Amino acid sequence: xxxxxxxxxxxxxxxxxxxxxxxxxxxxxxxxxxxxxxxxxxxxxxxxxxxxxx
Numbered sequence: 635x636x637x638x639x640x641x642x643x644x645x646x647x648x649x650x651x652x653x654x655x656x657x658x659x660x661x662x663x664x665x666x667x668x669x670x671x672x673x674x675x676x677x678x679x680x681x682x683x684x685x686x687x688x
Contacts, residue, residue, distance in 0.1 A: 640681065644673075653677045660684050 640657035651673045653665045665676040 639685065642677065655680065657681075657684065659687075 640655055640660075643652075643654040645652050645654075647666075649668050650666050651668070651670045653673045653676070654662070655664075655677060656662045660680070663680065665673050665680075667673045667676075
């Protein structure tokens with residue numbers, strides 16, 4: 635059976651990349667940077683820390 639762990643939205647606003655994450659454990663959070671790799675790294679670190687506790 636599938637279970638949705640989180641919703642991730644990646645968008646570009648003007649010159650910034652934005653990652654919006656929503657999960658039951660961490661709630662809603664947002665990362666913003668002109669550097670796409672930086673946004674992805676923050677997203678990855680956050681989700682890894684959150685799901686290691688499961």
